[in-house]
Amino acid sequence: MITEYRTFLNPKKVYIPLTDIDSKIANVSVEEGDRVLVGQIVAYKFKGKDKTPVLSTVSGTVVGFVEKLDRYAKIVDHIIIENDLLMETIELTNYKDKLAVSQDRNFIHNVTTYSENISTAQVRTALKGLGIQKVTVDGLFTDIKFKGQTEHIVVNAIFTNEPFISTDYEAIIHNAEAIADGICLLGIGAGAKTLTVIVDKYMPAEALDELGKAIVDKNIELISINVKIIKSWDYKIIQKLVKHNLSLNLLDDGVLYTSVHAALMVHDAIRKGIPVTSRQVAITGDGLKVNAVYDVRIGTLFSDLVEDLEGYHEVENMNLHIGSFLTGIQLDNDDFAITQSVDSINVSEYREVEEDVCIKCGDCNDICPAGILPQNIMDAELRSVNSRIVELDTHLCVECGLCTYVCPSKINVLEWVRRAKRRVG
Amino acid sequence: MEFITKKPPIVGNSQRTYKRSINLHFALLIVAIAAVILKAYTKVPETVTYTALDQSFKVFLMLAVGAFTSVVIELFYSLSEGSTKKFDSYKGFVDPINTGLIIALLLPTITPIYVLILAVIVGVYAGKLVFGGYGYYIFNPALVGVLFANLSFGSQLTVTNTPLMLLKRALGGETISFTNMTDLFVGNYDALAIGTTSVILLCVIFIYLLITRVIDIRTSGTFLLTVLIMSFGVGFINFYVEGNMSGVFDYVVINMITGFTLFAAVFLVSESVSSPTSRETKMIYAVVIATLMMLVRVLGSQPEGVVFAILFGNMITPFINRTVKRSDNKTLLKTSLILLFTVLFISISLGFILQSELIDIFASIGGALL
Helix, strand or coil, rough: CCCCCEEEECCCCCEECCCCCCEEEEEEEECCCCCCCCEEEEEEEEEEEEEEEEEEECCCCEEEEEEEECCCCCCCEEEEEEEEECCCCCCCCCCCCCCCCCCCHHHHHHCCCCCCCCHHHHHHHHHHHHHCCCCCCCCCCCCCCEEEEEEEEEEECCCCCCCCCEEECCHHHHHHHHHHHHHHHHHHHCCEEEEHHHHHHHHHHHHHHHHHHHHCCCCCEEEEEECCCCCCCCHHHCCCCCCHCCCHHHHHHHEEEHHHHHHHHHHHHHHHHCCCEEEEEEEEECCCCCEEEEEEEEECCCCHHHHHCCCCCCCCCCCEEEECCCCCEEEEEECCCCCCCCCCCEEECCCCCCCCEEEEEEEEHCCCCCCCCCHHHHHHCCCCCCHHHHHCCCHHHCCCCCHHHHHHCCCCCCHHHHHHHHCCC | EEEEECCCCCCCCCCCCCHHHHHHHHHHHHHHHHHHHHHHCCCCCCCCCCCCCHHHHHHHHHHHHHHHHHHHHHHHHHHCCCCCCCHCCHHHHHHHHHHHHHHHCCCCCCCHHHHHHHHHHHHHHHHHHHCCCCCCCCCCCHHHHHHHHHHHHHHHHHHCCCCCHHHHHHHHCCCEEEEEHHHHCCCCCCCCCCCCCHHHHHHHHHHHHHHCCCCCCHHHHHHHHHHHHHEEEHHHHHHHHHEECHHHHHHHHHHEEEEEHHHHEEEECCCCCCCCCCHHHHHHHHHHHHHHHHCCCCCCCCCCCHHHHHHHHHCCHHHHHHHCCCHHHHHHHHHHHHHHHHHHHHHHHHHHHCCHHHHHHHHHHHHHCC
């Protein structure tokens, strides 16, 4: 349960990973001892010909480079910048001159009118220049990237994470207008035909009101779902839009699927010209003494945040999970830096759940959004029958993890399906 | 700080395999207790020396011996494997007791105890343990035991004048009327098996097991629906008298509520380990079983065919599993429609075969076409 709202915007040092899960090569453009400003490019990371800048989130001195664990559980190079607490920014270009550049996002709800005169190219350039790309990485979510024909923008306004349901609607209540504008900007950037927002049927009325007021006459469709029933809602909604089975990366289907936090970042980047220097992270779980929603400077070490949260409970076995429980990543160490793609962190006691034998109840076959048969694929994989794996359309799996979720025997079905996919290529 | 990286702590899904077993266990215990009580109230013929209470005690003894034998066999098997860790808690006993109880419930009151013990040994050892125990067997172990008993000791298990037998005689041309419907619903009559008589109780348990998701409506529901359609088809062709549907309804009701029909729908057809896995294949499986059962009931020499039918269904489960590759709405609709037409066709054919008119009908259709 979230009990507090905190800010942690002035860490002594920030650690910014130079690469990520997709971009494996980085080209550093500063040296040790250089002074950098907020928003200054410290490196470029490459994925093939795709070039994304890595920005400094504080002003201060580069004190070195170090190999560390990142949030994808890989050891990568990080740049260390010592914060001088001055927060000097580079000269920023924004597409909304009237508004003064503000560091504090929480004042955005005062903004009432926006100039819509902005071109597709401007949006794309701004987002690329400010390094907003990997904001949502869990499950079906896509990068913010305009690849080929992007026809649909789908934005998810639901934050739920088991088992200590941590739902934070404060951000929506305060920034509804900004979120709506961010969605529109994404639509302009993509040249999209439809804009969709997915909300929870039982979300707080205030949040829904604010969001509704903001998106009215913006041509955004609001779809409410019942999150209490576990079902692949977003898959079904997107499938209705594109009218065929989805591929592993939704960008290939012409869909950009992201969260409201990303919409907020897009708004900040374009309307105010500020790069992503901080973001909201929900830190929950019974392993921690205090659960809170943090406004945290990107690059802060998680161990620093834990210190601010008065440390861990003394529990023997603990589990650290980043992102959604179905598709997120587990780390074996808390010495990692917050990046723009970290939306929630859960530290909880590890509860041993014994795996039983498969009783062939077929629950996984019923829930699978892609309409394939995980149990049969698992059976084929156990017997190593390649032809059967191909026959069962294993390639349609989007790795949503619902089969693992519903399994009454607590078998990691997704892992078997992944193995089968790997076997047949 | 170090952490362990294993599966995430999902607690929202409280469905567990052992919970389903325990729910089934409760249901079986209730049916067993009801069987004991019902036997105490069943009228015994005046020519015999035993009383109703003796019968009741015999039922209790059968149930106890069935469950006990099953547990003992599993215990010995675990000992021979070198690990009895499974039996540390009551959870380990639930599945053996379930199998033993089902075997006992599917045998008639006159069963000699040694036949029951042999049936349980065959069912649990040859039907379950040789394949690797719970979760791995390919035939429903309880039915393997029951089939063994019925085939090997058939003469010792003969029960006469059960409603289904009367029905068969009615199909043969005799006029038999079923007057006491209340007895049929409550279940205090002598039948082929001790646990299959009480319709009301089985219906309640059917709903309970559906809610707790032990059984699947797509298997049990399709099974019941198919039996309903087929018995209606056969009944309509054979018992319809101008403007009088009562014969047809009698036939349908007797087919639905007596014999093993309801017991099979509740405990046997939906047994998940030995049945197919996706919703389309579950429906195909149920239709195959119901069709075979009706074939045996209408045409065969045995009064009850569900044991053979389910074991045949288990046998072809791998094949049924292979027939469906995807499980989307289109496939579901297609499968349902094909199954519906198949069932209708078979029920009408069965009705005409009974009257030996099928050849005439084919001949007349052929004549009309030519």
